[in-house]
Amino acid sequence: MIERVMRILEVFDSGETALTASEIARRTKLPVATAYRIVGDLVASRVLEREPDRRVRIGLRLWELATRASSAVSLRDIALPYMEDLHSVVRQHTQLSVLDRHDVLYLERLTSRHATAVNATTVGSRLPALQCAPGIVLAAYAPPAVRDELLTWGKLTAFNKQTVMDRDELRKIVAEARRVGHAVVPGWIHDDVTGIAVPILAADGGAIAALSIAIERGGDDELTYMHALQTTARSISRAMHVENLVTDRRLNLLRQQIRRATARD
Amino acid sequence: MIERVMRILEVFDSGETALTASEIARRTKLPVATAYRIVGDLVASRVLEREPDRRVRIGLRLWELATRASSAVSLRDIALPYMEDLHSVVRQHTQLSVLDRHDVLYLERLTSRHATAVNATTVGSRLPALQCAPGIVLAAYAPPAVRDELLTWGKLTAFNKQTVMDRDELRKIVAEARRVGHAVVPGWIHDDVTGIAVPILAADGGAIAALSIAIERGGDDELTYMHALQTTARSISRAMHVENLVTDRRLNLLRQQIRRATARD
Numbered sequence: 221m222i223e224r225v226m227r228i229l230e231v232f233d234s235g236e237t238a239l240t241a242s243e244i245a246r247r248t249k250l251p252v253a254t255a256y257r258i259v260g261d262l263v264a265s266r267v268l269e270r271e272p273d274r275r276v277r278i279g280l281r282l283w284e285l286a287t288r289a290s291s292a293v294s295l296r297d298i299a300l301p302y303m304e305d306l307h308s309v310v311r312q313h314t315q316l317s318v319l320d321r322h323d324v325l326y327l328e329r330l331t332s333r334h335a336t337a338v339n340a341t342t343v344g345s346r347l348p349a350l351q352c353a354p355g356i357v358l359a360a361y362a363p364p365a366v367r368d369e370l371l372t373w374g375k376l377t378a379f380n381k382q383t384v385m386d387r388d389e390l391r392k393i394v395a396e397a398r399r400v401g402h403a404v405v406p407g408w409i410h411d412d413v414t415g416i417a418v419p420i421l422a423a424d425g426g427a428i429a430a431l432s433i434a435i436e437r438g439g440d441d442e443l444t445y446m447h448a449l450q451t452t453a454r455s456i457s458r459a460m461h462v463e464n465l466v467t468d469r470r471l472n473l474l475r476q477q478i479r480r481a482t483a484r485d
Numbered sequence: 486m487i488e489r490v491m492r493i494l495e496v497f498d499s500g501e502t503a504l505t506a507s508e509i510a511r512r513t514k515l516p517v518a519t520a521y522r523i524v525g526d527l528v529a530s531r532v533l534e535r536e537p538d539r540r541v542r543i544g545l546r547l548w549e550l551a552t553r554a555s556s557a558v559s560l561r562d563i564a565l566p567y568m569e570d571l572h573s574v575v576r577q578h579t580q581l582s583v584l585d586r587h588d589v590l591y592l593e594r595l596t597s598r599h600a601t602a603v604n605a606t607t608v609g610s611r612l613p614a615l616q617c618a619p620g621i622v623l624a625a626y627a628p629p630a631v632r633d634e635l636l637t638w639g640k641l642t643a644f645n646k647q648t649v650m651d652r653d654e655l656r657k658i659v660a661e662a663r664r665v666g667h668a669v670v671p672g673w674i675h676d677d678v679t680g681i682a683v684p685i686l687a688a689d690g691g692a693i694a695a696l697s698i699a700i701e702r703g704g705d706d707e708l709t710y711m712h713a714l715q716t717t718a719r720s721i722s723r724a725m726h727v728e729n730l731v732t733d734r735r736l737n738l739l740r741q742q743i744r745r746a747t748a749r750d
Contacts, residue, residue: 287609344552377746481642
């Protein structure tokens, strides 16, 4: 049953935001009656929301549940003020991402009106880890077993003629990223975009996340941005340690009070 | 079944981020064997993630599914750059929220190191709508039936001696917010915090969301901030209309290619 529900929710992954129950049945290959029944149950429990035209979309309640308790969100909350500082200094698209199996998953993205680079990523979107700057640094600072598995099995898609498809060459690129502490990926996915990424490190030296910017390929020297990226990544690491220590008792008490005042009816 | 799953996910609403299966059984009042089985299924489909200490938490996959397709996120994505501009000018905690039944649900929050006010809200958290500035403007710009229902049945909690508990007085405050186009709520929840909110309006004149800041009570005159808040709210309304019209075909094509390259294994 849970597997069926997930199949339904995953239909919305493909870029569509609202679908009819029959479209859902077709795409999930579930019997129409089953799809209708599950969609109805999901609407009743507010996992899905029905629009006036009868199509359904992912509901606010699911977003809320996933947002409140997810580790992605705590990381993103801590990183955001530092990302804003970086963003207002470098004036380029600024991103926070984590490694999820063979992909990089974007937790946050600040776009810039001043930026000349195209930005294909959105919050919650993915890129193949071996084909983008954040993925290369996350691989470089992953445990050896994770790195090997990714380098051996990670999917490769030829987006254009810059795309590196050779696994031995990728292995060298990842090793080099580990040596220099950053990755520069020029136009592997979009011809005109260079990605620059640095790791956000935990106390054990492994990467928790990647901080990256997307700049116009062939524009500024990438090294121009490197110090700002690296100092910001260190500030975020530092803030994560502190955040775990600080608890404001009075504020926690107020938050508990608020939670009771807004408890589900 | 879906109702049971939701009961389990809702346990994480109470401020805990990681729980054992037996704690989940106790709090949901589900039989232990049932709770264990469902938790196992949810871990298998990555709705929950198991930590090294066997406790489970809301998984990254659920966050991703909820984030990609939710209307909350599209609204937040469009509003964020404008919120950042406002935030860097007024240097106060800046929030975006929507009305969800009797509560205000916070979609985004930018904190400020320069701000002197305490900020009790986080992304995904709620406040009782009748007791905070965003809720008052959202009620003021809601359809009459929604406003009446909220004013009649919305829960009231006495947080402190400023809290307005009288429904007739609240009705007047909401009417006044509609007349002047903003709401100022001094210390109803936290003694030292004043909330200031303006509506983000749809083409039909109803509120889609509220834009608000939290300032120190008894500090600056609230009106100092009003013009900046109102112009920003209008920019966001305007951007939402434009966003619906613009589609970059080449970028959409690249995004489709990326989705295929990161499709679930």
